Amino acid sequence: MEFSELVKRRGMVRSFKSEKVEHEKLVKILSNAVRAPSAGHLQPWEFIVVKDDSMKQRLAEAALKQMFIAEAPVVIVTCVDTERSASRYGERGRRFYSIIDGAYASLLILLTARDLGLGACFVGAYDDEKIARILELPRHVKPIGIIPIGYPAEKPPRYERIPIEQLVHLNRYGNRVGLDKLL
Ligand SMILES: Cc1cc2nc3c(=O)[nH]c(=O)nc-3n(C[C@H](O)[C@H](O)[C@H](O)COP(=O)(O)O)c2cc1C
Numbered sequence: 001m002e003f004s005e006l007v008k009r010r011g012m013v014r015s016f017k018s019e020k021v022e023h024e025k026l027v028k029i030l031s032n033a034v035r036a037p038s039a040g041h042l043q044p045w046e047f048i049v050v051k052d053d054s055m056k057q058r059l060a061e062a063a064l065k066q067m068f069i070a071e072a073p074v075v076i077v078t079c080v081d082t083e084r085s086a087s088r089y090g091e092r093g094r095r096f097y098s099i100i101d102g103a104y105a106s107l108l109i110l111l112t113a114r115d116l117g118l119g120a121c122f123v124g125a126y127d128d129e130k131i132a133r134i135l136e137l138p139r140h141v142k143p144i145g146i147i148p149i150g151y152p153a154e155k156p157p158r159y160e161r162i163p164i165e166q167l168v169h170l171n172r173y174g175n176r177v178g179l180d181k182l183l
Contacts, residue, residue, distance in 0.1 A: 001114075001115055006111060006114060006115055007111070009114060010110055010111055010114045011156030011157065011158060011159075012110075012120070012121040012122065012156055013119025013120060013121055013150075013152040013154065013156050014068045014121050014154070014156075015068060015071065015152065015153040015154040016068070016071045016072045016073065016119065016148065016150030016151060016152065016153055017150060017151040017152070017153045018073065019073070019150070019151045020073050021073050021074045021118060021149055021150060021151075025116045025118065026049070026074060026149075028112060028116060029076070029109055029112045029113055029116070029149070030047060030049075030076075030109075032108045032109070032111075032112040033045070033047065033078075033105040033106075033108045033109050033112070034105070035108065036101065036104035036105040036107075036108050037101075037104055038097075038101040038104070038105075039085060039088075039089060039093065039097035039098075039100070039101060040085075040088050040089065040093075040097075042084050042085055042087070042088060042093075042097075042101075043084075043101070044080040044081045044082065044084040044085045044097075044098050044101050044102070045078065045079070045080060045081075045101065045102065045105050046079040046080065046081055046141055047076055047077070047078060047079070047105075048076070048077040048079060048135050049074065049075075049076055050074070050075040050076075050077065050135075051073070051074055051075075053070070055134065056069060056070040056072070056075055056148075057070045058134045059075060059077070059126075059131065059134060059146055061130075062126050062127050062130035062131050062134060063123050063125060063126035063127075063131075063146055064125050064126065064127075066123055066125070068121070068148065069123060069146060069148045071148070071150070072148030072149055072150040073149075073150045074148075074149050074150065075146060075147065075148045075149070076109060076147045076149060077131070077135060077143055077145070077146050077147070078102050078105055078106045078109065078143070078144045078145045078147065079102070079135075079137060079141050079142060079143050079144060080098040080099070080101060080102040080141070080142055080144055081098075081140060081141050082094045082095075082098045082140050082141070082142055083140040084098075085097045085098035085101065086098075098142065099142075099144065102142075102144030102145070103144060103145075106122055106144060106145045106147060109147055109149075110122060110147070113149050117151070118149055118150060118151060118152070119149070119150060119151065119152030119154075119156065120147050120148065120149045121147065121148055122145045122146075122147055123145060123146040123147070123148070124144075124145055124146075126143070126146060128142070128143060131143045131146070164179060165177075165178055165179060168182070170182065
């Protein structure tokens with residue numbers, strides 16, 4: 001799919017068929033995820049691939065009972081090793097860069113899934129402590145997003161975007177201009 005088309009057609013999918021995700025597709029998703037940029041190229045990612053039904057169920061419960069997570073044949077929990085980021089950048093690495101790095105990798109997972117004809121959803125509403133306990137994460141490894149992936153059983157809803165003109169400022173905050181003024 002052409003890139004802009006892919007970006008436009010990506011949408012969070014919250015209902016999945018029981019059909020398995022092919023191993024090659026899962027590998028492709030993970031291989032693309034690690035192409036994400038990261039601060040200082042420290043690549044703080046740790047991806048927990050969850051296929052076990054009872055584990056998926058527990059994750060869904062810990063994510064404010066968003067049970068569609070358990071429906072997906074595979075769930076990737078993007079985590080970051082905050083110590084890897086802190087090792088070079090201290091607190092800024094631990095609290096800021098590591099999160100951004102995890103978010104970039106997650107976006108590549110979402111886009112790759114869509115490109116492969118799969119659906120996915122980034123779930124950020126969960127109890128950190130519960131997720132850490134379920135996945136046996138060490139304290140310095142922070143979950144960034146729970147991403148259920150599978151063949152979509154629904155067309156994702158399309159959400160309107162705020163008009164770009166309201167979000168773009170020329171040269172200084174508050175100077176909102178029409179896009180034609182960016183010429
Ligand atoms: C940080 C973050 C947290 C999110 N958490 C959830 C979530 O817990 N559950 C959910 O269903 N969607 C979640 N979403 C998805 C958003 O609701 C979705 O991206 C937004 O409504 C726009 O829809 P679209 O991505 O389909 O265009 C989250 C997205 C982000 C970026």
